[in-house]
Amino acid sequence: MEGLAMLRQLIGEVQELCELYGSSNYIHHQPRTQLLCHNHHLHHQHSHRWCFLNFEDDSAEDGYCDIMTSSGKSGTLKTMEPYEPPPTKKSRKERNRGKLTGTTSSAEVMEQEIWKEFPEDLFEAVIARLPIATFFRFRSVCRKWNSLLDSNSFSQHCAQVPQAHPWFYTITHENVDPGAMYDPSSKKWHHPAIPSLRAKTVLPVASAGGLVCFLDINHRNFFVCNPLTQSFKELPARSVRVWSRVAVGMTLNGNSTTAAGYKILWVGCDGEHEVYDSVKNYWTRPGSMPSHIKLPLSLNFLSQPVSVEGTIYFMRTDPDGIVSYDMVTGAWKQFIIPAPTHLTDHTLAECGGRIMLVGLLTKNAATCVCIWELQKMMLLWKEVDRMPNIWCLEFYGKHVRMTCLGNKGLLMLSLRSRQMNRLVTYNVTSGDWLKVPGCVVPRGGKKRQWIACGTAFHPCLTASA
Numbered sequence: 001m002e003g004l005a006m007l008r009q010l011i012g013e014v015q016e017l018c019e020l021y022g023s024s025n026y027i028h029h030q031p032r033t034q035l036l037c038h039n040h041h042l043h044h045q046h047s048h049r050w051c052f053l054n055f056e057d058d059s060a061e062d063g064y065c066d067i068m069t070s071s072g073k074s075g076t077l078k079t080m081e082p083y084e085p086p087p088t089k090k091s092r093k094e095r096n097r098g099k100l101t102g103t104t105s106s107a108e109v110m111e112q113e114i115w116k117e118f119p120e121d122l123f124e125a126v127i128a129r130l131p132i133a134t135f136f137r138f139r140s141v142c143r144k145w146n147s148l149l150d151s152n153s154f155s156q157h158c159a160q161v162p163q164a165h166p167w168f169y170t171i172t173h174e175n176v177d178p179g180a181m182y183d184p185s186s187k188k189w190h191h192p193a194i195p196s197l198r199a200k201t202v203l204p205v206a207s208a209g210g211l212v213c214f215l216d217i218n219h220r221n222f223f224v225c226n227p228l229t230q231s232f233k234e235l236p237a238r239s240v241r242v243w244s245r246v247a248v249g250m251t252l253n254g255n256s257t258t259a260a261g262y263k264i265l266w267v268g269c270d271g272e273h274e275v276y277d278s279v280k281n282y283w284t285r286p287g288s289m290p291s292h293i294k295l296p297l298s299l300n301f302l303s304q305p306v307s308v309e310g311t312i313y314f315m316r317t318d319p320d321g322i323v324s325y326d327m328v329t330g331a332w333k334q335f336i337i338p339a340p341t342h343l344t345d346h347t348l349a350e351c352g353g354r355i356m357l358v359g360l361l362t363k364n365a366a367t368c369v370c371i372w373e374l375q376k377m378m379l380l381w382k383e384v385d386r387m388p389n390i391w392c393l394e395f396y397g398k399h400v401r402m403t404c405l406g407n408k409g410l411l412m413l414s415l416r417s418r419q420m421n422r423l424v425t426y427n428v429t430s431g432d433w434l435k436v437p438g439c440v441v442p443r444g445g446k447k448r449q450w451i452a453c454g455t456a457f458h459p460c461l462t463a464s465a
Helices: 002-021 090-095 106-116 120-127 130-140 143-150 150-160 389-395
Strands: 050-055 064-068 072-078 166-171 180-183 189-192 202-208 211-218 221-226 231-234 244-251 262-268 272-276 282-283 305-308 309-314 322-328 334-336 343-351 354-363 366-375 380-386 401-408 412-416 423-426 432-434 451-457
Touching: 064 389, 090 380, 120 150, 166 202, 189 432, 202 451, 211 244, 211 451, 244 305, 244 309, 305 343, 309 343, 354 380, 354 401, 366 389, 412 451
Parallel strands: 202 244, 343 401, 401 451
Antiparallel strands: 050 072, 064 072, 166 180, 166 451, 180 189, 202 211, 211 221, 221 231, 244 262, 262 272, 272 282, 305 309, 309 322, 322 334, 343 354, 354 366, 366 380, 401 412, 412 423, 423 432
16 A cells, blocks of 8 residues: 555656646657656647656666656656556355356366265275264265264274374253263364163263263163264163262273273272173172272272273272272272372373373462372372463462363363352363363253263264163
């Protein structure tokens, strides 16, 4: 805009000079050039001529004409082509105009022929790498794509895809629907319709291989479900009648898929425990708790167990530490690990085989969320990160409680008090803290739901209960 204004000013000065002197003696016209200024006093010129001034060159060259300035100095008038505005971006409608014709070009026919012969195994390899939400939209393309979930080759392609961030299956306080799932990649909440769970009051207690284990708090029965595909199974009744609270862990049998089956372990504070094997489809009692492990266990039921290479770790108090169970050998171990000072709500987490601890540090009126990593050689917790101070200022002077809704590499934390309810995620690998958008009641306007509990699970399209 500044350059255009200067050009207009120069053209105006040229026109004033031409009108002032009004004679061809002051403008020596070059026949093969087209001048930018229009002089009404030069009768031998019948066409519009445009130019701009170049005061840096006093010599008259081919294609230039001299102009006398008011100071007596000669300037140079350089010829130019008529001004054309810069090209503008065409709208999508204009770009597509003419494409929707009644005939089809040969290139389009060739493309259709190429895609028609595209190898089917490559289709499956590409579709297996699509985001979960996109895959479910693609299922409506044709019957063949809709039946991919039952394809063995498609299952193999899905098994080769590296695991992305886990999703979170949560239960709301209102319990208006079976649950709500959060996808951290798209930052969206989904409300799955699982008819088998709609009439039941269940809690998500563990997960493995894309499957979520639920516990019916009314009848003390276990259910396993794939929230994405609604593959559902009610486990057989337990051989031990336990009406107290239990801690539950879940592992896969040897690999990263559910093809080889899975195992579920429950344990009570009195040491009673059972293991369910999906291949055998029944519960077994491996034996009694070893004598070197102090009973009662005083399990921290607010802390979900973590699974690392087939071993499940439970957090306990009195004494503070961890109790582990090897799902392959059936061996119990106990680790006495002093808890950090001023620690209130806390839970176990894991990331890449590392055992982590996340909890609230509360001192006086200040509260902060901290992350520790277990030093296995010294059996001590080492602080590795904490929530940004600007976030912690929001908790100052408030009685904050924390619940962990997922502890598999990407943590989801519920931080609540009478004045607030916050959901945040923490990436153990990158150290990023992110706020989670509120979960809105489906078909309920803008009313936000309060999350009661939840668990993390790695979404898998081919996992079968």
